[in-house]
Amino acid sequence: MKYKSRKKALILLADGTIFYGKSIGKEGTAYGEVCFNTGTTGYQEIFTDPSYFGQIMVTTNAHIGNYGTLDKEMESENVKIAGLVCKNFSFEYSRPGGDSSLEGFFEKHNTLAISDVDTRALVSYIRDNGAMNAVISTDVDNIEGLKKQLAEVPSMVGLELASKVSTKEPYFFGNENATYKVAALDIGIKKNILRNLAKRDVYIKVFPYNAKFEDLEAFNPDGYFLSNGPGDPEPLIDAIKLTKEILSKNKPLFGICLGHQVIALANGISTYKMHNGHRGINHPVKNLVTGKGEISSQNHGFAINREETEANDNVEITHVHLNDNTVAGIKLKNKNCFSVQYHPEASPGPNDSAYVFDQFIENMKK
Known part of the structure; x- marks a missing residue:
């Protein structure tokens, strides 16, 4: 893959904890409840599952995107997660018959994703402290502004989605x-x-x-x-x-x-x-x-x-x-x-x- 410059990004948890990474392409900010999935395969099904609407997904598998995407593996018409946090993001894929790279898939569905995050440490932290609201963003110099906006995101408790x-x-x-x-x-x-x-x-x-x-x-x-x-x-x-x-x-x-x-x-x-x-x-x-x-x-x-x-x-x-x-x-x-x-x-x-x-x-x- 041709080297590309990637912007610094972060995930900020509701309690103020921050983990840093890099944007996979799209710049911006996304809010939701942070949660993690321990599956080693099936990332496309996860991302398009309506049950994950409004959630920032942390994947525990080290590599995400390595087999691309396939239209028939969609669980709904579009991406439902608020955003993705992963360790290693694969810009190229190796599955014969695949329809698209995950990068292209996220571009099509306007989805924010960040990689190069220490997901082992992040998941361990969520395990201990529980699922909470979070924000992922490439606006890394605006911590206080992100905190204020995050404070206004409603709790999942009582939330009809x-x-x-x-x-x-x-x-x-x-x-x-x-x-x-x-x-x-x-x-x-x-x-x-x-x-x-x-x-x-x-x-x-x-x-x-x-x-x-x-x-x-x-x-x-x-x-x-x-x-x-x-x-x-x-x-x-x-x-x-x-x-x-x-x-x-x-x-x-x-x-x-x-x-x-x-x-x-x-x-x-x-x-x-x-x-x-x-x-x-x-x-x-x-x-x-x-x-x-x-x-x-x-x-x-x-x-x-x-x-x-x-x-x-x-x-x-x-x-x-x-x-x-x-x-x-x-x-x-x-x-x-x-x-x-x-x-x-x-x-x-x-x-x-x-x-x-x-x-x-x-x-x-x-």
Whole structure:
């Protein structure tokens, strides 16, 4: 690669801590909650996952961009992260059939990224002190100005972000002559979830985050789906109300991640912001029903209250995260409903968790 001069850059955390690096090209400033993902591959899927909207992503893998990007690996229409922080950024890529370098991809999507940061030290610091707001910038001589602007960035607690990433109008996905029809609420849906449903003979109609039950019911679906997504689940009043209406009709209902949290809230179980959250492709989950372990992909900063879940006579904990015993899956004893706090469509196992889609199909068959 031809040598290029690169501007100095920094990441400033809300508590005043600063780490320095270099811009990968685009100059400017970006704000968001800083978090880290421990996956060694799948960076394009991470960057385009709506669940990461408004977050500055720190990647722990030493090399980012080495295999470029591919259009079919997009999880949404554009980049959703607020910005990227990495150690070594690869300006050239070596994958045959790749569509673009990551540099070109970020230029296309107007994304700010900085590299040459000591990400081991940064991640260690975030682990100890928790996820917090941060700013990345090439304006390294304006520390006080950046601090003032950062102080005005809202906390992730209480922040409703589903409306920022949801579709504006309903749309269809899959074969209209499929055996099953599913109404999906888009509160940050990933394309690969739709692909996994479609390949199981499902025709999906995707609805905006604030859709009414009557809207979904008019599709005459065999089942309902609540998607993943960003932000705090508690402000999603419309989605929680919708969930209660679906449950009152005892329709087959399946939720993933944010959808899982909304189902919990609809059943009187509270949620809370985690110290760091779970973000990576090697998270161990135990299925308490089968006794089997799963290697899962996870990316969430909120979780449901385990004590309240255990105290709820109508709810059964089906999965637990083996690192910290947080709830990773539930089902309702008196309703045709279940949910998981991980991404079965991401397949890091690779197929450990694919059965949850089959379980949803079986619930619709019944």
